[in-house]
Amino acid sequence: MNTDGPGEHPIIDWGWAGAGLDGGESGDAHVVLPFHGGVLVGLVDGLGHGPEAATAAKATVALLRSHAPESLPSLVERCHAGLRKTRGVVISLAALRSRDSSLTWIGVGNVDAVLLRARRSAESRDEALTTRGGVVGFQLPPLRESTLSVSSGDTLIMATDGIRAGFSSGLAIHKGPQELAESILVRDARGTDDAHVLVARYVGGGALSHDIRARVVIRHDFDIVAARLRARELGLQQGLAEGAVVAMATAVTEVARNILVHAGTGEILLGVADDGGKRGVVVVALDEGPGIPDIARAMQDGYSTANGLGLGLPGAKRLMDEFDIVSLVGGGTEVTMRKWGQ
Numbered sequence: 001m002n003t004d005g006p007g008e009h010p011i012i013d014w015g016w017a018g019a020g021l022d023g024g025e026s027g028d029a030h031v032v033l034p035f036h037g038g039v040l041v042g043l044v045d046g047l048g049h050g051p052e053a054a055t056a057a058k059a060t061v062a063l064l065r066s067h068a069p070e071s072l073p074s075l076v077e078r079c080h081a082g083l084r085k086t087r088g089v090v091i092s093l094a095a096l097r098s099r100d101s102s103l104t105w106i107g108v109g110n111v112d113a114v115l116l117r118a119r120r121s122a123e124s125r126d127e128a129l130t131t132r133g134g135v136v137g138f139q140l141p142p143l144r145e146s147t148l149s150v151s152s153g154d155t156l157i158m159a160t161d162g163i164r165a166g167f168s169s170g171l172a173i174h175k176g177p178q179e180l181a182e183s184i185l186v187r188d189a190r191g192t193d194d195a196h197v198l199v200a201r202y203v204g205g206g207a208l209s210h211d212i213r214a215r216v217v218i219r220h221d222f223d224i225v226a227a228r229l230r231a232r233e234l235g236l237q238q239g240l241a242e243g244a245v246v247a248m249a250t251a252v253t254e255v256a257r258n259i260l261v262h263a264g265t266g267e268i269l270l271g272v273a274d275d276g277g278k279r280g281v282v283v284v285a286l287d288e289g290p291g292i293p294d295i296a297r298a299m300q301d302g303y304s305t306a307n308g309l310g311l312g313l314p315g316a317k318r319l320m321d322e323f324d325i326v327s328l329v330g331g332g333t334e335v336t337m338r339k340w341g342q
């Protein structure tokens with residue numbers, strides 16, 4: 001059980017290193033801002049260096065802090081509007097989300113970002129994240145975000161142009177993010193500009209990854225039935241035993257009913273879970289309802305739903321192999337459950 005907040009429900013491990021030119025105040029800055037179900041990471045380079053660059057970077061950080069849960073294009077627009085009186089910044093922003101193991105990013109100007117994979121395959125290559133030319137606060141390119149799937153252990157590295165291109169090659173990737181950031185700064189700082197590195201390693205879902213295969217919107221009673229049927233179908237496809245399929249489908253019914261009763265609407269995501277050969281089903285139940293003020297109480301047996309029927313969340317937990325709940329009062333609830341095959 002977790003509630004969201006820095007350090008309490010981390011989906012990344014991260015570290016940074018940076019230095020202003022000639023030991024002066026740096027015009028580069030990073031942000032790491034958790035939001036419900038994810039975290040926003042970003043690296044900002046105030047144009048040039050020195051105090052005016054630092055002023056632009058600090059203003060950007062303040063704007064991002066105030067608006068972190070918004071979409072990335074909207075954040076860039078806000079910064080653009082708020083930075084017109086500064087000399088402007090270049091920026092890369094990325095949002096990592098645990099519910100669908102995704103990384104969404106946008107970049108304006110040259111803050112380099114690369115995604116290094118923990119396990120490489122044809123579908124999962126190292127990627128340089130593309131950015132578009134422009135200066136936030138002066139001239140924006142068309143703003144479009146891009147999305148990639150991430151797996152636990154994948155590592156995002158962002159660096160300002162005070163760091164040499166090619167900083168991602170020859171890294172001891174098994175090292176922790178803080179150690180990586182420091183070693184890049186030492187090895188690759190050009191010494192002609194402020195230099196700053198941010199390293200974020202995705203750890204959402206533990207040592208597991210999942211692919212979402214079905215999405216069922218919950219608005220009516222019959223949507224609960226649809227979610228149950230899709231869960232059953234996926235369980236059988238994944239080779240779960242009949243008893244496990246029944247347990248999992250029943251747990252899906254419970255979390256779907258919980259959405260309907262407490263939030264009115266929400267959705268159930270059903271996916272394939274893979275833990276290095278072991279196959280299973282992952283169920284994510286999401287809503288943007290009022291949230292649960294006291295999760296410990298809600299997880300006690302006998303704590304009734306509005307109509308007092310059913311097994312509730314504690315019942316769902318008992319039926320599954322793994323169960324995690326994150327809830328934010330006023331911000332919705334996210335339940336993630338897994339059922340494994342033999």
Ligand SMILES: [Mn+2]
Pocket residue numbers: 045046048160161162193194
């Ligand atoms: Mn620079």
